[in-house]
Amino acid sequence: MLNDIFNILLPHIAIGEFIILLMILGIFMPLRQFKYSRLVSILGIVTAIVLLSTVQTEPQYFGFRNSVMSDSYTLLFDFIILSCGFLCAILSRNIIYSIKRHAYTYQAILLAGILGAMNIVSANDFLTLFVSMELMGFSIYFLIAAAKGYYSKEAAFKYLITSAVSSGVFLFGVSYLYGITGSLNFSVIYEYVTENETSLLYSVSSILIALGLISKLAILPFANWVVDVYKGCESSTLAYLSTIPKLAVFGIVCRLLVFPLGSSFELTFVIAILSLITAFWANTYAIRENNVKAILACSSAANSSYIMLAASLVSVYNLSTVIFYLICYVIINIAAFAYLNIYNDKNPMDVNSFAGIFYKNHGLTGAYAIAILGLAGIPITSGFIAKIYLFTAIVKSGLIFVPFLLTLLMLMVFALFYYLKILLPMFEKCDKNTDVPTLKAVFSQKFVLVSCAIIIILIGICPEKLIELCRFIAYNI
Amino acid sequence: MSIILSIPFLVFLPLIISALIISPIFTSNEIVVRRFAKGVCAFHFLYTILMLGFFNAQNPYISEIHFMGMDWIQSLGIKFIFKADSVSMILCALTSFVFFVAIIASKFNIRTNHKFYYSMQFLLMSAILGIFTAGDMFLFFLFWELEMIPAYFLIAEKWSEPANIEFYNDNKKSAIKFILFTFFGSMVMLLGILLLHYYNMSSGGTLSASFSDIFANGIPLKIQILISTCLLIGFGVKLPIIPLHSWLPDAHTNAATPVSMVLAGILLKTGGYGIFRFNYQLMPDAFKVIVPVLAILALINIIYTAFVAYAQIDIKRIIAYSSISNMGLVLLGLCAINKIGLSASIFHMVSHGLVTCGLFMIAGIIYLRYKDRNINTLSGIAANMPRLYGFAVLIILASIGVPLFAPFVSEILTIIGAMNSDFSFVIKCTALLSLPLLILSSCYMLKFLHNGFFGGEINEKINDISVHEFIVLASILGGLVLFGLFPNVILEMIGI
Numbered sequence: 001m002l003n004d005i006f007n008i009l010l011p012h013i014a015i016g017e018f019i020i021l022l023m024i025l026g027i028f029m030p031l032r033q034f035k036y037s038r039l040v041s042i043l044g045i046v047t048a049i050v051l052l053s054t055v056q057t058e059p060q061y062f063g064f065r066n067s068v069m070s071d072s073y074t075l076l077f078d079f080i081i082l083s084c085g086f087l088c089a090i091l092s093r094n095i096i097y098s099i100k101r102h103a104y105t106y107q108a109i110l111l112a113g114i115l116g117a118m119n120i121v122s123a124n125d126f127l128t129l130f131v132s133m134e135l136m137g138f139s140i141y142f143l144i145a146a147a148k149g150y151y152s153k154e155a156a157f158k159y160l161i162t163s164a165v166s167s168g169v170f171l172f173g174v175s176y177l178y179g180i181t182g183s184l185n186f187s188v189i190y191e192y193v194t195e196n197e198t199s200l201l202y203s204v205s206s207i208l209i210a211l212g213l214i215s216k217l218a219i220l221p222f223a224n225w226v227v228d229v230y231k232g233c234e235s236s237t238l239a240y241l242s243t244i245p246k247l248a249v250f251g252i253v254c255r256l257l258v259f260p261l262g263s264s265f266e267l268t269f270v271i272a273i274l275s276l277i278t279a280f281w282a283n284t285y286a287i288r289e290n291n292v293k294a295i296l297a298c299s300s301a302a303n304s305s306y307i308m309l310a311a312s313l314v315s316v317y318n319l320s321t322v323i324f325y326l327i328c329y330v331i332i333n334i335a336a337f338a339y340l341n342i343y344n345d346k347n348p349m350d351v352n353s354f355a356g357i358f359y360k361n362h363g364l365t366g367a368y369a370i371a372i373l374g375l376a377g378i379p380i381t382s383g384f385i386a387k388i389y390l391f392t393a394i395v396k397s398g399l400i401f402v403p404f405l406l407t408l409l410m411l412m413v414f415a416l417f418y419y420l421k422i423l424l425p426m427f428e429k430c431d432k433n434t435d436v437p438t439l440k441a442v443f444s445q446k447f448v449l450v451s452c453a454i455i456i457i458l459i460g461i462c463p464e465k466l467i468e469l470c471r472f473i474a475y476n477i
Numbered sequence: 478m479s480i481i482l483s484i485p486f487l488v489f490l491p492l493i494i495s496a497l498i499i500s501p502i503f504t505s506n507e508i509v510v511r512r513f514a515k516g517v518c519a520f521h522f523l524y525t526i527l528m529l530g531f532f533n534a535q536n537p538y539i540s541e542i543h544f545m546g547m548d549w550i551q552s553l554g555i556k557f558i559f560k561a562d563s564v565s566m567i568l569c570a571l572t573s574f575v576f577f578v579a580i581i582a583s584k585f586n587i588r589t590n591h592k593f594y595y596s597m598q599f600l601l602m603s604a605i606l607g608i609f610t611a612g613d614m615f616l617f618f619l620f621w622e623l624e625m626i627p628a629y630f631l632i633a634e635k636w637s638e639p640a641n642i643e644f645y646n647d648n649k650k651s652a653i654k655f656i657l658f659t660f661f662g663s664m665v666m667l668l669g670i671l672l673l674h675y676y677n678m679s680s681g682g683t684l685s686a687s688f689s690d691i692f693a694n695g696i697p698l699k700i701q702i703l704i705s706t707c708l709l710i711g712f713g714v715k716l717p718i719i720p721l722h723s724w725l726p727d728a729h730t731n732a733a734t735p736v737s738m739v740l741a742g743i744l745l746k747t748g749g750y751g752i753f754r755f756n757y758q759l760m761p762d763a764f765k766v767i768v769p770v771l772a773i774l775a776l777i778n779i780i781y782t783a784f785v786a787y788a789q790i791d792i793k794r795i796i797a798y799s800s801i802s803n804m805g806l807v808l809l810g811l812c813a814i815n816k817i818g819l820s821a822s823i824f825h826m827v828s829h830g831l832v833t834c835g836l837f838m839i840a841g842i843i844y845l846r847y848k849d850r851n852i853n854t855l856s857g858i859a860a861n862m863p864r865l866y867g868f869a870v871l872i873i874l875a876s877i878g879v880p881l882f883a884p885f886v887s888e889i890l891t892i893i894g895a896m897n898s899d900f901s902f903v904i905k906c907t908a909l910l911s912l913p914l915l916i917l918s919s920c921y922m923l924k925f926l927h928n929g930f931f932g933g934e935i936n937e938k939i940n941d942i943s944v945h946e947f948i949v950l951a952s953i954l955g956g957l958v959l960f961g962l963f964p965n966v967i968l969e970m971i972g973i
Contacts, residue, residue: 362501378626379619385550388615388667392553395671399700402672409664416660420653427630429590462544464551471552 004063007056008070008122011048011078015115018044019108026104034103038089038096041107045086045114052079066185067125073477076469077121077251080327084243085114087334087452090444091236091341099146106146110240113139117248126174126184126209129252130167136248137163137216140241147234147345155232162215162225170212176205177260189260198264206261207270213256214271216249218301219308220278227285230297234345238293239337242300243330250326254311254319258477271312276404278305283414292349295418296336299375302415303329306408310390313397320474321393324467328386328459332374335452339368342441342449351421356430361439364446365426367453374456376419377412382459387412389467482528484538484559487569488606490521495599498592507591511584514595518577521602525573529566534972537562539612550615553674554684560612563970564823568609568750571830574956575742576602578949579735582838585845585945586734587636594636601627601739608747614670614686617754621663621747628744629656631736632728651727658714658724666711666751669704673759676700693760701763708755709767715748716804719777729797734841737793741800742834746826749807757811757819765814769903772812772895776907778805783917787924792840792850795921796833799876802914803829809911810891812904818894820971821887827967828883828960835872835953839865842946843929846939852925857933862941866930868950873926875957877919883960888915890964 005013022040029036052075060071089110096103116136123129141163145156178184180202181192193202215222230238261267279302286298307329311322340349342364347353358365374383394405430436441449459466494517497503498510528538542549542557549557561569580598587594604627607620633652673691678684680695693701714721725745729737756764779802786798803825810822842865843858844850859866875882878889895908942950960967 373626379623384619384622388671389550389553391667391671392675395675402668402703405671406665406668409668410661412664413657413661417653417657420656424633424649462547462549464544464547464549467550467552 004068006054007061008063008068010054011051011082012115012118012122014048014051015044015111015118018047019111019115022104022108022111026102026108029104031100034096034100037103037107038092040104041089041111042086044111045082045089049079049082049086052082062124062187066187067128068119068122069124070122071476073255073473074122074251076323076473077247078118080330081114081117081121081244081247084247084330084334085110085240087338087448088236088240088243090448091239091334091338093236093442093444094341094344095147095234095236098148102146106143109139109142109146113143113240113244117244120248121251123252124186126177126186130171130174133170133213133216134167136245137167140237140245143237143240144229144233147237149232151232152234153232155229158225159229162222166212166215166222168212169208169215173205173208173210173212176201177209180205186256186260193260193262203264203266206264206267209256209261210253210267210271213249213253214274214304214308216245217304217308218278218282218297219304220274220281223278223281223301226297226301227289227294230293230300231291231349233293235293235337235340235343238296239334239341242296242333242337246300246304247326247330250307250311250322253308254322255477257311258319268312272309272401272404275305275308275312276407278302279309279408279411283411283418286418287414289418290351290421292340292351292354292422295351295422296333298418299415300333302411303375306387306390309404309408310393313394313401315393315397316474316477317396318393319477320467320470321390323470323473324463325386325390327466327470328374328382328456331452331455331459332371332381332383335367335371335449335456336375338445338449338452339364339371342439342445343437347437352425354422355425355428356434356436357439358426359429360436364439364441364449367449369423369426370453370456372419372423374460376416380457380460382456382463385460385463389463482531482538483540484561484610485540485542487521487525487528488559488603488610490517490524491599491603491606495596495603498599499596503592505592510591510595511580514580514583514598515577517599518573518580522570522573522577525566525570529570529970532563532566532970534563534970538566538610549613553615553686554678554690555615555686556613557616558612558687559610559616560688561610563972564750564753565609567823567827567967567970568746569606571746571827572602572605572609572743574952575739575830575834578834578838578952579738579742581945582738582841582949583735585943586841589636590634593630594634597627597630598735598739601631605743605747609750612687612689614674614688614691614755617751618663618667618670621666621751624744624747625656625659625663628659628740629653631739632732634733636733636736647727648731651724651731655724655728658721662711662714662721665707669707669711669755672700672704672707676704688754688759691759693762698762698766701760702766705756705760705763705767709752709771712748712751712755716745716752716808717748717801718771718774718808719781719801719805722778722782722801725801726794726797729800729837730791730793734837734844737837737841738834741797741837742830745800745804746830749804749811749822749826752808752811753819753823757814761814765900768812768814769901772809772901772904772907775805775808775812776911778802778808779911779914780917783914783921787917787921789921790851790853792843792852792855792925792929793837795852795925796836796840799836799918799921800829800833802918803833806888806891806911806914809895809904809907812907813891813894813898814900815894815898817890817897820968821890821894823971824960824964824967825884825887825891828887828957831953831956831960832872832876832884835868835950835957836876838946838949838953839869839872842942852928855929856931857935859930860933860935861939864947865942865950868942868954869926869930871954872950872957873922875954875961877922878915881961882957883964884957886961886964 119132374381604624
């Protein structure tokens with residue numbers, strides 16, 4: 001048991017310790033010291049990143065009676081999740097200034113969500129998976145609700161209900177699978193599935209499990225929460241909400257599709273169709289929205305569906321494209337929400353309220369424009385490479401999927417329209433009478449935005465190293 | 478020699494200049510920025526001519542760029558490779574020339590936001606040069622997409638006056654229309670490129686996206702036709718081929734004069750170049766199958782838009798529709814699938830680039846003086862501006878296709894090429910049926926000349942053309958006469 005701890009779980013435990021530390025500090029620290037909570041949580045995340053070097057990856061390591069595992073795949077995902085958590089913790093400055101009293105609790109919950117996400121990726125057992133999913137889900141629920149105002153509570157409640165329903169669906173599917181195979185362990189289920197012929201019940205259960213998981217990714221049928229939640233959410237929380245659950249759930253969905261659920265053809269078909277419908281819904285829905293957060297919500301659902309379509313056509317090659325796309329997407333998203341965080345959530349988020357902002361804040365708005373162009377997939381950004389790489393995966397899967405790809409490409413034209421809707425007002429020249437806000441950013445916020453923008457451009461120009469890494473990870477799963 | 482004359486320098490010089498001009502360290506003094514831009518353009522033009530002079534058809538310019546010792550995207554076989562054969566070099570020289578005259582013409586048309594304007598012009602120049610010289614499909618696509626951003630801003634801004642606050646003024650509308658049409662086309666094109674890349678590899682080729690490594694012969698014909706159609710839709714938006722053309726008149730009409738010159742002079746040619754490079758060169762088998770359909774589309778392009786142009790009353794709209802009509806001729810030349818047709822088609826791109834540039838310049842000069850582009854209300858330009866009148870008559874005659882000017886040679890050669898096409902009967906019929914173009918084009922162009930220039934009374938306030946405008950028109954006219962008298966300069970170089 002001690003071996004397991006030292007081989008896999010040190011980073012997880014470090015995060016756990018820091019959660020407890022933050023809770024204790026929250027009780028004993030005087031109120032005016034609330035600023036240090038952010039430092040403590042950043043320290044915790046950095047510690048965990050350093051401790052990732054102790055995780056054993058070669059060969060695959062299974063611990064705690066096969067309920068958790070580690071290999072290079074989980075290591076990569078842990079690293080990305082922790083890095084995103086690091087950036088999100090930096091961005092949480094505005095919100096802890098507004099909720100001073102609960103700053104320490106807020107940071108503790110933020111870490112708890114990260115812990116849940118890391119656990120999801122390294123789960124090798126449906127029970128572990130479920131518990132970690134609930135840990136992450138509830139943490140996000142509290143994070144959303146922490147912001148002041150009516151809309152954040154509404155958003156949190158909507159998120160809670162959707163998570164509860166999808167958890168129910170997930171458990172229902174797991175119960176069927178347990179009934180068929182007699183185990184909750186991925187390895188045992190995989191063995192059973194490869195040795196025995198699968199029945200329709202197996203397909204049904206795997207579809208239910210997948211549906212339960214993908215609600216976190218805002219893929220239909222559980223996608224209607226996304227717009228309302230994003231609208232009511234504080235932007236640093238959004239940076240968190242749009243990256244960390246996505247990374248974790250895609251991490252585990254890809255593994256599930258390769259191993260225990262991979263034998264179900266119906267599952268592939270259902271997921272591919274669902275993601276296509278989601279792409280259609282999200283892209284057409286966003287056209288009539290005028291709120292930046294709502295548009296970004298739709299874009300997040302749309303991007304999930306592109307990734308999901310590629311992931312459902314399982315192959316090792318596709319897996320590498322999915323990982324690459326996820327990394328690029330996460331960086332772009334954090335940059336976008338970092339800008340909204342600097343812009344301040346108290347200001348109106350209507351697209352026209354950004355009019356003329358470029359001429360007063362060149363650097364920051366330029367970085368934001370890079371992020372939005374990255375989402376649209378315009379060259380020299382990482383989004384361009386990511387889209388091309390992802391689409392090569394769909395083309396490779398066969399001629400039947402060409403209509404799917406064509407639909408996606410046509411939806412990209414819709415997508416460009418709503419990204420332009422965000423982008424263009426910022427470059428409008430205004431009268432001198434209208435007051436254009438001047439952005440006040442502290443160093444840490446600028447750091448997040450600018451470093452993400454630089455990474456976006458860097459990956460766009462020389463992506464080869466990152467692609468090689470993704471291929472290496474995908475071939476070693 | 479290869480170090481001094483390199484394609485990446487040709488392509489990235491404008492990009493660097495663009496970044497330099499937009500950067501805060503550069504002065505925002507209008508005169509300095511403009512003179513700097515002119516100087517760079519002149520240098521670039523001379524440099525391109527120098528490269529053209531040293532060009533050797535057996536030994537085209539090739540250069541490859543590595544990032545940290547690796548290809549651009551090694552795992553997909555995508556390289557950052559530039560390759561310029563004679564067609565590329567001719568179109569590069571045209572690009573450089575058109576941007577040069579457009580930037581000279583910018584003096585009177587651009588009143589605000591100079592840094593941004595010149596920066597965007599250079600960015601567009603870089604992207605277009607990249608399209609003409611890319612040696613890899615994905616690199617081609619990168620420049621194709623990149624070109625949209627500066628083109629959007631150039632069309633969307635009203636450079637002559639402070640912009641309107643409301644979001645949907647005419648310029649913005651047509652710019653958004655342009656960008657959505659182009660993006661639609663490029664997405665379909667991307668599908669074609671992805672399919673070509675994949676099937677080229679799976680049918681026994683290497684994992685590579687370079688033009689020189691693509692051999693479509695092994696791909697099943699049905700898939701070739703699918704790919705070819707996808708690519709054609711992409712290029713058809715830019716060329717434009719008829720059902721995809723509706724962005725063009727709006728964009729050209731609402732843009733400022735130098736921008737219209739660039740759009741009509743160069744941007745449309747990227748579509749023709751794409752059809753030549755991809756459909757004609759890479760997939761000849763599939764091209765032969767779709768050529769009859771394409772020829773009929775070209776015929777519709779030629780005749781239908783000529784009639785539409787006759788019905789217009791806005792000068793710029795007439796010129797825009799005449800561009801579509803002429804691009805139909807370029808398409809017809811490619812459809813002939815023989816040496817004459819092809820070289821005539823490339824030649825027509827050059828001559829039409831010059832002519833349309835001159836026509837938009839004339840329209841811009843008139844609009845600047847009269848604040849009006851309606852041919853029913855315009856009159857008396859000949860009396861007020863005799864020098865402009867002289868140039869206008871010559872350039873309009875050139876556009877109609879009168880001998881001594883370049884368009885005459887290219888139009889006649891195109892039709893001869895199509896008539897000689899031993900490939901399909903449809904092409905010959907199309908060539909015959911497209912002959913009325915020569916009459917129709919003289920109808921709408923002479924209507925413009927007749928209504929706008931004659932009659933009216935003398936207005937003291939109207940000045941004749943200035944030195945800058947004189948230089949622009951004279952150099953364009955010089956080019957037209959040069960290639961009209963010595964068409965072999967280009968035709969021998971193409972020599973495909």
